[in-house]
Amino acid sequence: MWEYYNPVNVIFGSEKFNEIEHIISNRKYILVTHPDDNFDTYREFFNNLSNRPLEIFDDVQPNPDYQDLISAGEKFSKIESQIDTVVALGGGSVMDTAKLLAAFKGENKYLNDFVRNKKSAYVQDPKKIIAIPTTSGTSSELTCWATVWDKEYKSKFSLADKSLYPEISVIDPKLMINKPKNLTISTGLDALSHSLESIWNVNSNPISTFHGIAGAQTVIDTLPKLVNDLKNIELRTLMAKACVHAGLAFSNTKTAIAHNISYPITINFNVPHGIACSFTLPTIMRSLIGQDEKTEKSLEKIYNVDLIESSKRLSETLRILEAPLNLNEIGIPKIEWDKYVEDAFQGERGKNFIGNKISFDKACSEMNFF
Ligand SMILES: [Fe+2]
Known part of the structure; x- marks a missing residue:
């Protein structure tokens, strides 16, 4: 239904x-x-x-x-x-x-x-x-x-x-053709975040998930090429299409935990929105192992491998884009982080997340996030 x-x-x-x-x-x-x-x-x-x-x-x-x-x-x-x-x-x-x-x-x-x-x-x-x-x-x-x-x-x-x-x-x-590299990366990673957040979302439906998978796959395939070829209209067209998929996905679900964590990071540390949303994505993905079969299967379609391998590949994609991958790289003290995460799981968007804080904390340790 x-x-x-x-x-x-x-x-x-x-x-x-x-x-x-x-x-x-x-x-x-x-x-x-x-x-x-x-x-x-x-x-x-x-x-x-x-x-x-x-x-x-x-x-x-x-x-x-x-x-x-x-x-x-x-x-x-x-x-x-x-x-x-x-x-x-x-x-x-x-x-x-x-x-x-x-x-x-x-x-x-x-x-x-x-x-x-x-x-x-x-x-x-x-x-x-x-x-x-x-x-x-x-x-x-x-x-x-x-x-x-x-x-x-x-x-x-x-x-x-x-x-x-x-x-x-x-x-x-x-x-979009004249947009600089940094803006192309941060906005593109926002589209990736919207796509993924629509999938690990309690409000997801088959149509939003379909678009979420298509959006994530297209960003992952396109953005690493585009950052080295910014004036390529075919790649710009693919990113624009990815963004349509992302919009059709999260317009029906809203965002989830990655966005809720990102807000104080953007306000207090002036980190661009797309970067602040994306640096937690691989860890969130890994935290969903064994949490919800439907979500897990949907996420596995993106790289067509299991979720442990998918989260590693997502980290590699972010690494290619020179995006931060952990707390040290984004420059946030652990004490601030703990408060942000605690609040985020209680927040409006955090409550849309289909996973939970215990698994997320475990995945943070497993992925050397601190
Ligand atoms: Fe966003």
Whole structure:
């Protein structure tokens, strides 16, 4: 017995960005994008359309913070009544910002209630969202949630509402071709983490697991080649496809323990999200031996070997990508680690994990994680 839901219209392919004018048609919209110089071309492109955006929000910072969103909300509230759509062009931070604007429509009271007063989010008839990702990693273009950080109080919130799935996602691998190596690795490892976390998840269903396996296999096959050939459009296309699989997988399950462990590591040690999520993956995989037959069999399909060997191979994949593999390499004191893990298993995402802390601690010892 299971249910699967994902309503996003995915328009995928090299050069699909050139069809954006037709896709946007006569909508009244704002554009949310990054401030970086290499996004000048896109801003110019949109400004030259016959149906131009009413406003461009291009001061999005990495890991959008509550205070940044309050400022964006004030700006948004002035034009809210004139627009029907938010177009997001960029990486995960842009998608998050766009979804939060679309959800709260510039009513900062609702953002404040959600973040500072810990109330459930009030989302009513949000603006439509068109997502145009420029990285292969977050799959936010295929999910109905957005992350907001409250750096002042060192906390992170996830807004989730079925009305926040983008209406359309235009995924053009050409937009990803100029991304630097480090960003390609960290975002790619985020997609790998989403794929695996959807499999070792209490919310998994046969369709999400199918996509999780396909996503993980494609990242593992593609990313090590891509980091040595960053401008290869075929490899970029495969990574974009892996990211679609990952999105179709974890949009139905949410993430699990690796993500829950990662959050304080990103906040307190400034480790990029994809790296903070991925360095525990081989250990988590090994901890699932003998825990749940269905999960074990699904994970074994990725490398087509048993789980002990699979976790070793996953470590090798991360090693090729020069990603950290243990506590020492990521630079976190053991005392902090113990607290993070304890909290993570009690956390919302940690509770999605199909394994348990006893097996995880055992796998940490077996894999010389400390
Ligand atoms: Fe993630």
